[in-house]
Amino acid sequence: MDKILKYSFSDLIRSRWSIIYFLFYFITGMVLLYMSNDVSRAIVSLMNITFILTPLIGTIFGVMNFYNSREFIELLLAQPVPRYKIFLGLFLGISLSLSISLLIGIALPFVIYGVFGSAHLMNLFILLITGIFLTFIFTGIAFFIALIHENRLKGFGLAILIWLFMAFIYDGIFLMSLLLLQDYPTEKFAIAFSLFNPIDLGRILLILKLDISVLMGYTGAVFNKFFGGGTGMAISLMALSVWAVLPMWLIVRKGNKKDF
Amino acid sequence: MIEIQGIRKSFGKLAVLKGFDLSLTPGTITAVLGPNGSGKTTMIKSILGLVLPDAGSILFDGKSIKNQWDYRRQIGYLPQIARFPENLKVRELISLIEDVRGMKGNTDELISLFNLNDSLNKKLRQLSGGTRQKVNLTLTFMFDCPVYILDEPTSGLDPIALIRTKELILARKQQGKSFLITTHIMNLVEEIANELVFLLEGKVYFRGTHQELMATQEEETLERAIAKILEKENG
Numbered sequence: 001m002d003k004i005l006k007y008s009f010s011d012l013i014r015s016r017w018s019i020i021y022f023l024f025y026f027i028t029g030m031v032l033l034y035m036s037n038d039v040s041r042a043i044v045s046l047m048n049i050t051f052i053l054t055p056l057i058g059t060i061f062g063v064m065n066f067y068n069s070r071e072f073i074e075l076l077l078a079q080p081v082p083r084y085k086i087f088l089g090l091f092l093g094i095s096l097s098l099s100i101s102l103l104i105g106i107a108l109p110f111v112i113y114g115v116f117g118s119a120h121l122m123n124l125f126i127l128l129i130t131g132i133f134l135t136f137i138f139t140g141i142a143f144f145i146a147l148i149h150e151n152r153l154k155g156f157g158l159a160i161l162i163w164l165f166m167a168f169i170y171d172g173i174f175l176m177s178l179l180l181l182q183d184y185p186t187e188k189f190a191i192a193f194s195l196f197n198p199i200d201l202g203r204i205l206l207i208l209k210l211d212i213s214v215l216m217g218y219t220g221a222v223f224n225k226f227f228g229g230g231t232g233m234a235i236s237l238m239a240l241s242v243w244a245v246l247p248m249w250l251i252v253r254k255g256n257k258k259d260f
Numbered sequence: 261m262i263e264i265q266g267i268r269k270s271f272g273k274l275a276v277l278k279g280f281d282l283s284l285t286p287g288t289i290t291a292v293l294g295p296n297g298s299g300k301t302t303m304i305k306s307i308l309g310l311v312l313p314d315a316g317s318i319l320f321d322g323k324s325i326k327n328q329w330d331y332r333r334q335i336g337y338l339p340q341i342a343r344f345p346e347n348l349k350v351r352e353l354i355s356l357i358e359d360v361r362g363m364k365g366n367t368d369e370l371i372s373l374f375n376l377n378d379s380l381n382k383k384l385r386q387l388s389g390g391t392r393q394k395v396n397l398t399l400t401f402m403f404d405c406p407v408y409i410l411d412e413p414t415s416g417l418d419p420i421a422l423i424r425t426k427e428l429i430l431a432r433k434q435q436g437k438s439f440l441i442t443t444h445i446m447n448l449v450e451e452i453a454n455e456l457v458f459l460l461e462g463k464v465y466f467r468g469t470h471q472e473l474m475a476t477q478e479e480e481t482l483e484r485a486i487a488k489i490l491e492k493e494n495g
Contacts, residue, residue, distance in 0.1 A: 006359075069345070071342075075344070078337035079357065080329055080330050
């Protein structure tokens with residue numbers, strides 16, 4: 001697995017897209033920091049971009065990379081290696097190379113601006129961690145979808161649909177149900193609801209850290225109590241980890257049974 | 261050696277392999293022929309474990325290959341389409357396969373045979389189709405395997421590379437290696453194959469030498485003999 005991971009990673013990190021992806025974050029970060037001169041505000045703006053873009057890029061790369069490596073996967077499958085090593089190696093190769101672009105692209109502007117020693121280091125850290133989690137989760141989901149759909153158009157469409165659902169539609173349903181249930185105490189329901197969407201989960205984690213949860217009124221206070229505390233933090237991280245591991249498990253399971 | 265017993269495989273409603281037995285003779289070059297969709301590739305992929313049969317079993321050196329992977333160390337496989345990660349250099353692709361196999365390949369001889377020296381440091385996306393096929397052949401033959409499975413080995417090759425590939429196959433055969441080759445080029449079959457397996461609609465229709473096949477159909481060339489079989493089956 002490590003061997004396939006190594007080559008897949010070194011193939012992808014040199015691709016034009018990795019560099020464009022890195023440059024996008026780097027330039028956006030620089031502009032936001034030096035235009036606003038406010039680290040906290042730059043982090044919020046970057047969060048809004050990152051939490052939509054990262055899942056989208058993960059989705060597109062996961063699907064495209066799988067379909068483009070089809071013949072290469074066949075070549076690897078004919079070698080003396082168990083199947084799970086091939087699939088996990090390829091999946092981790094894309095996820096890691098995207099994560100590195102994201103990590104350096106976002107962190108570098110802050111390092112240049114001088115974030116070390118400031119109170120915002122932790123917030124930046126959470127932004128990066130959740131960004132990496134989202135990369136792994138959505139690349140994994142996309143990889144799995146590509147694995148079960150021979151038809152590229154169907155696979156691509158379904159993967160984009162899932163991204164669209166998680167990034168936008170889910171929130172709509174969330175808000176609608178809160179509105180419909182406004183006569184009832186919905187805090188517990190809201191917390192449970194957010195655990196089932198990794199994008200929301202990441203957003204809540206970061207917003208609470210940025211102390212702008214006051215803007216969210218009573219719900220914000222409840223969220224703050226839950227997610228701000230050690231247990232809530234642990235549960236959210238656990239939920240994100242489950243989200244990250246689940247696609248990998250599905251990939252291995254499906255990969256073992258698939259005909260190529 | 262490879263033994264296929266009652267193998268069946270369907271994709272959805274389409275039955276591709278309909279239950280046949282076949283055991284390969286060691287030390288020979290066996291050509292697998294058949295029209296498109298007759299199950300050639302599915303059979304080859306079943307042997308390699310890429311396709312998982314619905315029923316029947318495949319034995320390699322007397323042991324079932326089901327859920328096994330180490331037996332593939334004994335097989336050199338040339339896939340039909342030579343597409344590799346675009347940003348890797350030829351040299352890196354070779355070391356990747358060496359790494360995956362956990363052994364050094366005997367590459368020098370093949371690189372000079374196929375004139376690949378100038379391409380070693382090029383990225384794979386910069387190579388022409390024919391050069392990629394040469395890389396493909398190098399990856400297949402750089403390990404010393406008792407069995408080689410080649411899917412359309414000559415596609416895209418120029419005449420010099422074609423002759424060298426044939427010589428390479430024959431030289432390895434001299435060393436006692438076994439070959440399973442699919443091709444649509446009858447010339448190649450007549451020139452190098454000792455044995456011929458003709459698949460039709462998921463079953464073995466004929467097995468023997470190409471002279472025998474021509475004799476049964478009373479035709480002068482292999483191409484015509486095969487065309488006659490197909491016409492009979494369709495008509």
